[in-house]
Amino acid sequence: MFARLKYTRPNCLKPVGLQKTENTSVMATRKTPSLRGLEQALLTAAVWPAFQPLVDLQSNAIIGFEVLARWTDPVEGAIAPCEFVPYAEANGLIDALTQKMILDACRQAVTWPGSFVLAINLSPIQFRSRDLSDFLITAIAATGFPLARIHIEITESALLEDNENVRRTIAKLKADGIGLALDDFGTGFASLTQLHAFPFDKLKIDMSFVRTLEEDSGSRKIIASVIGLGQSLGMTVVAEGVETEQQAVILRRLGCDVGQGWLFGKPLDALQTERLLASRTQQPLSPRVNGSLFQRVHQLDALYRAAPIGLCYIDADLRYISVNQRYAEMLGSCPTQMVGQPIDQFMPDREARHLNRDLRRILDGESMVVDEFKMAGTANAFLTIHQRVDDDAGQAIGISGTAIDITDRKLIETALQETEDHARWSIELSPNITWSSDAHGTVNYMGPTPDGSIRNVVDRIADWQGRMHPDDRQRVRREWLEWLPTGKPFETMFRMRLNDETWRWMLSRARPHHDGGGDIVKWYGLISEVAVQEHLEATIAKFHELGRNEISAAEAVAPANAPEPGIPETLFVSMLMRMFEFAPIAMSITTSDTKTSSYLKVNDAYLRLTGLKWDDIRGKKLTSEGAAIDNPARDRRHRLLATNGAYELEEVDIAYADGTVIPTLISAQRTVIDGTPFDVEVIIDVSARVRQQREIESALKTSARTDALSGLPNRASFDEALAEAVTRNLQNDRKLALAYIDLNKFKVVNDTHGHSAGDEVLRIIARRLRENFRATDFIARIGGDEFVVMLDIDRKLAGDLQPYLQKTMERIFKPIPIGGQVTFTGAAVGVTFLQENDTAKSYVERADEYMYIAKTTGERVAVVCFGQFLEPSTLSGRNSTARAKIR
Helix, strand or coil, X not given: CCCCCCCCCCCCCCHHHCXXXXXXXXXXXXXXXXXXXXXXXXCCCCEEEEEEEEEECCCCCEEEXXXXXXXXXXXXXXXXXXXXXXXXXXXXXXXXHHHHHHHHHHHHHCCCCCCCEEEEECCHHHHHCCCHHHHHHHHHHCCCCCHHHEEEEEEHHHHHHCCHHHHHHHHHHHHCCCEEEEEEECCCCCCHHHHHHCCCCEEEECHHHHHCCCCCHHHHHHHHHHHHHHHHCCCEEEECCCCCHHHHHHHHHHCCCEECCCCCCCCECHXXXXXXXXHCCECCCCCCCCCCHHHHHHHHHHHHHHCCCEEEEEECCCEEEEECHHHHHHCCCCHHHHCCCEHHHHCCHHHHHHHHHHHHHHHCCCCEEEEEEECCCCCCEEEEEEEEXXXXXXXXXXXXXEEEECHHHHHHHHHXXXXXXXXXXXXXXXXXXXXXXXXXXXXXXXXXXXXXXXXXXXXHHHHHHHHECHHHHHHHHHHHHHHHHHCCCEEEEEEEECCCCCEEEEEEEEEEEECCCCCEEEEEEEEEEHHHHXXXXXXXXXXXXXXXXXXXXXXXXXXXXXXXXXXXHHHHHHHHHXXXXXXXXEEEEEECCCCCCEEEEECHHHHXXXXXXXXXXXXXXXXXXXXXXXCCCHHHHHHHHHHHCEEEEEEEEEECCCCCEEEEEEEEEEEEECCEEEEEEEEEECHHHHHHHHHHHHHHXXXXXXXXXXXXXXXXXXXXXXXXHHHHHCCCCCEEEEEEEEEECHHHHHHHHCHHHHHHHHHHHHHHHHHHCCCCCEEEECCCCEEEEEEEECHHHHHCHHHHHHHHHHHHCCCEEECCEEECCEEEEEEEECCCCCCHHHHHHHHHHHHHHHHCCCCCEEEEXXXXXXXXXXXXXXXXXXXXXXC
């Protein structure tokens, strides 16, 4: 109701007695009120009750108000409570002041909607009266305000009286349904015995601790201890003097129930308070879901120990502070041996140095380090995730560690790699020729050539096509393209040369490969010599004659083959809570009923991974619409939990509403706490690792196909594009032109200006080539000073190709300024079109031949199309002879 005199607090530092402005945090004006002035003021509206909100820190809803005395003198203005309240106590006016505050505040508040409480302060000296409880109840009852919604706030100094009157008064108030709060706890001399002896409902933390909460770790520790103490005794804990959002965040994280201070609202008069209630949510205090400190210690400890993955907490000196059984087993130790010891004592030197380096990186600023460890001399492999843990001031206090046994996964990967290698070499050594194509029929793989000398796939394809009989090549191609739309298995025969000049009949067969939707995505084929096939058929027929089926024949041919001692429980529970909340992997705790399983608690990483808020899934069944993880395997995994008590890492994709799919690994274990089963599930986001692997593969592929100097595709990339373009060009009536470009006298540039200048010339020419040709044209650097351009053009442009290329090349090979000098260079360009019987090899050789013809002209820029050279001066007219050569 009003501020109490605290003789240890000079300068009116109690917030309820302050006058605040927008620009100053404290402004108190000292007045010297007269006895007659206060007596007269108590008979008027000059003394009035102000209402300051009490806010639920979890829901931010108003749950009540503290009633504070205010005196506004018509002459002197506002008089501070720390002036007039002691005056009232010393001059026998305290009861009159108390009565006026109760009557005015309750009469005004009884008309407001809601079930909020009113917190009213009493002076310590009032507890000396035997009639205090009757006095209070009579005053409140006269207003009609419910007694159950009144809380009387008592300071520690009142308890020091410790006489029968104090005990009788408190007991009577409690018996009549009035709530009791111990105010300014921690600033006086109340003993734990007194705290336990009196039936307090609320415990209020003094503002002096809240003010220094952000920068003083000592204040945070005191507040955490008070919260734990109060809640363990069943009390609601209130923090006074909350002025910043960061203070509220810290208090909320520490588990404080209620906040009061200027952040939530200043003291208001009755009219302003009624308007505030109309605009703000107000409801009873949310039920505390965390339970008492005692419960949380044992619950978190049980969950920590039962987690299906290794968990540990490491301090800033790189010593183990806490280790669960699973983590210790991974290192061949036990938790009791590891706690308090340096981390490098439990692994070989090489792994220890690696881990030390990772952890130092975290303490130096990196938020998280993910790595794989393989223990020397064993097959054991672990995925480790270490994340920095900061206190509320942002200072590193330790590292949260997670270890996942991936030994089985690595063994599977090794086995798959060996299987893949075996399969690849089986194909390479097979007497048959394997091949494949895309869905459109373009061949993109061929097995090794007879002598095995050609390793490049594009060259292999060209070599095998060159070995086919010329009379069969176009026929087979036509049959293949006509058959594709049927989607049925394909079969044809043709002649081919293998190791000698003999034409051999070959049988080629292919089957389509479909995706999940039934669409053809690839064709796989096999070419075998007909003579070999006939021999196999004869062998099978021979077995049939003996009365054996095909399966028997195959068998004949191929034979069958608790807190550690010395760690306070409050510290231990805080540590366990932080390890759960700040664990770098997603973790959830759910009930274990298969059909009605619902969420009890998830950590921040879980919400970040699923993209949900806690309010979205709080108490929801896992099978409800909008549940974080919902996929067809959920029921199967629940059955595994019910049968085996756990399931190991499984791959599960999490799909977001926008279609994004995140690959994850999920593992879970069932644990029992006080007879009740719970499921602990961990989800590991492996998208970064998958994405990193893809980026590495893409970068390697790009690097292998790109010329480092010019940034253009290189010879290998050109060979692939050429093979694909040759195949594609056979399916349409467009023209595929190839321009082979060789720079003139480029050696002179290197000899005159140096190789750095020569490199710059090549970069400039590469840039000009990109600028002067279309984005659809393929440009590559295939040698030191050789470039190629492939142009897929229609027949109209084909008729004007030579004049078009001549003008384009003259723009590209205009003078280049190097080192303050002008460098002249030119080029010889040979151009040809793809012909019906061309292979990739013959196509390039013809363009190269025409380029050498261009060299002999002596022109700085010469373009020879189809073996024909025209003087640049004649290209402005339409040359029918040149066009007639185009074919």
